[in-house]
Structure formats: structure tokens, C-alpha cells
Amino acid sequence: MKLHEYQSKNIFSKYGIPIPKGRVATTAQEAKQIAEELGGRVVVKSQVLVGGRGKAGGVKLAKDAAEAEQLATQILSMEIKGLPVRKVLVDEASAIDQEIYFAITDDRASKKPVLIASAAGGVDIEEVAAKTPEKIIKAYIDPLLGLREYQARDVAVAIDLPRDYWKDFTKIAMGLWEVYKNTDASLAEINPLVITKDKKLIALDGKMMIDDNALFRQPDLAEMRDTDEDAPAEIEARKYGLSFIKLDGDIGCMVNGAGLAMTSMDVIKLFGGEPANFLDVGGGADSKKVAAAMRIILTDQNVKAVLFNIFGGITRCDEVARGILVAMDEVKPSVPMVVRLVGTNAEEGRKLLENANMITAETLADAAKKSVEAAKKGK
Amino acid sequence: MSILVDKNTRLIVQGITGNEGLFHTTQMAAYGTNVVGGVTPGKGGEWVLDGKIPVFDSVKSAKDATDANATIIFVPARFAPDAMFEAADAGIPLIICITEGVVIHDMMRVRNYLDQKKVRLIGPNCPGLLTPGEAKVGIIPGDIAIPGNVGVVSRSGTLTYEVLYAMKNLGMGASTCVGIGGDPVNGTNFIDVLEMFEHDPKTEKVNMIGEIGGNEEEKAADFIAAKMTKPVASFIAGQTAPPGKRMGHAGAIIEGGAGTAADKIKALEAAGVKVAKHPEEIPTLL
Structure with missing residues (x-):
């Protein structure tokens, strides 16, 4: 789950990381008022969950409150990478001497958190990483020990930070570690961390991602989820613990397991069809989940056929079959259905579906071919 | 020969009395896997599979009684890290964790701890191991x-x-x-x-x-x-x-x-x- 800049910075602030004064506005009027409170010179920043906001014109400097209102009007009517801007953050403007990149994230290769810093921070950090990797400093953190202060100091030295800033930098590093650890973040990023003309370190921008699996123990963060940008079907799917992504094709897919779900899409495409979605019902899916999955697939008007590919392991095919029957009864689908059940309790499952008027298949290739044919006929 | 599991595997099941744990214990035993015991805190002394498999309160007590050399974990995600730490501390050299949805931060701590103990972990979020004709340790x-x-x-x-x-x-x-x-x-x-x-x-x-x-x-x-x-x-x-x-x-x-x-x-x-x-x-x- 991604957090907005303003949400991330509010969390940073609670952990003692200095951030600019500012607040979120949803109207230009509000933006003007905040700018007045902050003394006029402000930055108006669109709050959308994509990168590259600045380059898209979604971050602008205003010299007074009137201009802040004008810019807010403009930014609040923008779309950035297809996402409408619904909120702006109005921050007091800072006079910047240097921009530093600073983040803590999960490192898959070492199985440890890693602190990443660079003296060349700012909007082009990815280019810096690609072209001059020696400018990126990394410190691996023992997850059982946590970040140690000496590691933060070593990083300060490695990015050539003047000695006067080491103490504050270390404090920010320890704060960011606590943020990362206590929020179960997969990313806690400050870019840029700036040195201002009056010699202060401030987190000018912030980005956080939270491990979805940890939300059960992060109720406050779970409430911050911005669902404005998710398709309604994806929100509905999440409620039932289904993993669903809408795609542009016409063959709905319901599969157990992410790998097999992706493979089913691959094989549909291999035989000339286009998948309408990715849907993983998960391990141990019960009939309730299956019925919800079928409703979600069939709300897509583009769907001309549905492929059920279930290879039972922890999931039992008879449970899935019961779910299909419940959903068929409720939704009364008019499109052809191709079903393939193999593995745990497959025999019982097939028997349950005997009278359900479905096309059956033995192999995955066979199932994909049959659903591609069925979808073509439905056009 | 084969790798990791075979006829000599002596397996315990953590979460043996749960829905998934019991279902798959039944399947594994029916396949011929040598399931020597199970663990569910608070249910020590009970038996499952018609009195064939004893249940213990802790991995340590299960290991002491059965000399298990592998464990499989079927507990919910929020308890899985603790189950892995417990198995490692009890001296089980091979841990298979089936559980899906374990928090990544927890997994980093588990993995670094297990590495220090030289314990082999398979998973989490995996279907386990199968050596056909010898042992099925998983789903x-x-x-x-x-x-x-x-x-x-x-x-x-x-x-x-x-x-x-x-x-x-x-x-x-x-x-x-x-x-x-x-x-x-x-x-x-x-x-x-x-x-x-x-x-x-x-x-x-x-x-x-x-x-x-x-x-x-x-x-x-x-x-x-x-x-x-x-x-x-x-x-x-x-x-x-x-x-x-x-x-x-x-x-x-x-x-x-x-x-x-x-x-x-x-x-x-x-x-x-x-x-x-x-x-x-x-x-x-x-």
C-alpha cells in the first residue's frame, strides 16, 4: 500500500524528522488560506500516488497567497498519468543549498533492510543510480540489531556531508529506521533531504510503501489507504482476499495461485486470445470467495467467456465447484464457461458440476483453446 | 537418493489440529510420510488420526519425544514467524513453512536468525516438498x-x-x-x-x-x-x-x-x- 507525500511526512515528523510547515488542501480557497498562514511563499504540490509529479507540472512555487490560489486551481483540475488530482499539499518554500537522496527499503538479495543515500538527490536519482552507481551509498542493516548510529555516521562521511551536519543526519537516519521498522514499511524514502541556506536539514519530500500483509497490525495505516485510484472491482476483490487486476481482453480468468494465474493468461495469449483479468482466488479458497470472484469477473461487460483453471492442493476442487454453483445460481451468467479441475478432490468437484452446463477441459492448453474458441463465438 | 526429504524423514506438524494442518497431515500420512507428531500449544496429550499421531504443546517437547528431523508449519501468518523461531531453537534442522502472507520484516528477522543457527528453511508461501514414492512434506x-x-x-x-x-x-x-x-x-x-x-x-x-x-x-x-x-x-x-x-x-x-x-x-x-x-x-x- 502506498502512502501520499503528506501522510508520509506526517509520520516522519512524529519520529523527529524535520519537515516543512504545511497542510493539505482540497480546494483553492483552502490553499490560499494556508499560504497566508505560512507567510505567502509556498510550494503547491499535487498529492497523487505516482512518481514524476514535478515533471508533469504538478509541483509549483508561488510567491504569494494569491498565486498559491491560482496554482491550486490549476493543479486541482489536472490529471497526472491518468490520475485526477484531488488534494494539494501547501508547504512553506525552502531556500535550498543541496539535495540528498535518503531511503530505507527491503533488500531481497541480502534478506536485510538497506539504507541508501546519495549526495546527488532529487528528481533524477534513478538516472544517477544507472549512470554513476558509485554515487549511491548503501549500508545493510542487521534486522535483529537494527540500524546502529555508527552506520549512519559512516554514510554521512561517504556522501561527503560536512561535519557540522553529522549529528542531525544521524538523528534523521535513526528516526527513519524507526519509521520503517514500526510501520512495517517496504520503503521509507526522503527525496530530497535538503540542506537549506540557513544550514538546516529538512525532509522536503516523502514516500512510503507499507507491506499489505502487515496491515492487520497497523490499523491506523490501513485507514489511510486512498482507494480513490483503485478500480471498484479491485476494491471489492480486496474485501474477499482475492488478488484481482483488470486487463483489456475478453476472457475472464479464475485461477488458484499467482504463478498459475499468470501462466493461464500466457497460455490464453499463446492460443490467440486476450485475458480480461488476472484473478488469483488464493490458497484454500472456499465457496464464498469463489462466488465473489465470479461476480467480480462477470461485472466486466467485455467478458465473452470465462476460464476456471483450478489445480487443487491446499484448495479443494469440491469447495470451488460449490462456489461456482452458488454464483451461477445468483448471477445467472450468459457467457460460456470453461472449467478445468485437477488435484485435491477433483473427482468430487467434477461430479458437482456435471449438470451445470459447462465446457470441460483436461489440460491447460486444451482449456485455453476452448475458452479462446468460446469467446470468439460470443462476439 | 533424493534431496531434503525421503523415507528417513521424521516429520512433525506445527498447527496439526487446525483445519489445514489436520487435512494435510491426513494426506501426508496416507502418502506414507513418516509423521511422528504434531504441535498445538494447549493441546498437548491429545492424539489425531485415530490415535496414531501424538500432539505436543511445544516443538521442544515434540522433538524430545519423537526425535523429529523436520517440521512443517501450517499456522496462520501472524503466528508463523514465532513457529519458525521455535523450531530453530528446538534444534530442528529442516523447516518447511507453507503459510502464505508472512510480513516481510518478520521474514528478514527469521531468515537472519536461522542463518546463524544453520537451519534450512523452505518457504514460506510454498507448496513444500515431494519425493515421489518416499515422502510428501507439503500440500x-x-x-x-x-x-x-x-x-x-x-x-x-x-x-x-x-x-x-x-x-x-x-x-x-x-x-x-x-x-x-x-x-x-x-x-x-x-x-x-x-x-x-x-x-x-x-x-x-x-x-x-x-x-x-x-x-x-x-x-x-x-x-x-x-x-x-x-x-x-x-x-x-x-x-x-x-x-x-x-x-x-x-x-x-x-x-x-x-x-x-x-x-x-x-x-x-x-x-x-x-x-x-x-x-x-x-x-x-x-
């Missing part, structure tokens, strides 16, 4: 594979079944099938298993099933080119997945163009691996 349906000389290693669960089933239909058997799981932080990776297969006399060739995200397949390709003498065939799931979309697995995120199916296939083919277009084609490549 892979036993009847979809037959004994043979092909080592199978996979990041996926059900996709693995697909491949085993296609192999069986062609009369091709497996030495051992290892599901390493799809999470970004897990216990055992492709290279660990490829190395075990390379040294296993019963394994003559290997099927490796990967998916988009991360760079484990690319690293495995380097290893295959440098160290493997046995032939390897592969399939990579997610060839048609749109970039930047998250396909369920935490591991299946395409990061900045890296970890795409095309990149992985290129790396594997350069290492002399035959890559299948669909999973049912893999067995025909060996």
Missing part, C-alpha cells in the same frame, strides 16, 4: 507425480503441480520436487536447490519453473552456465503480464524494467537452458 497432491530422475524446483505452487502432472502424463518421474515459494524474502533459492540436484546421484536432469519479478532466475542462469553439468529446462510465468502491475505475489513485481519474463528467458537461453512456451511443453524439452 502437493501425491498422485500427480511418479518417481523418476527429474529434479523439479519452482517459485510457484499450483504451477508446479501443472508441470508434475504433465510429466506424469508422459511417463516422466521426479526425483524430488521443491517448491521454494514466491515471497521476496524466503529460506531457500533456486541456486541452493540446483546445487543439491547437481550433487544428487538420482537426479539426471532438472526442471526449473520461475516467474517475473526479482532476479533469482538470472542468478540461477549464471550458476547453471558455470556449475551445472546436468541439463535444465525451464518455464517463466508472466510473459504477458503488464509491466508495473502487481500480480499477487510480493515477488512478482516488475521493478524498473528488471525481472521481466523476456530478460529471464534471454538469460536462461544464454546459459543453455531450453525454455518452454507453456508449462505442458517443459517435459518434452528434456
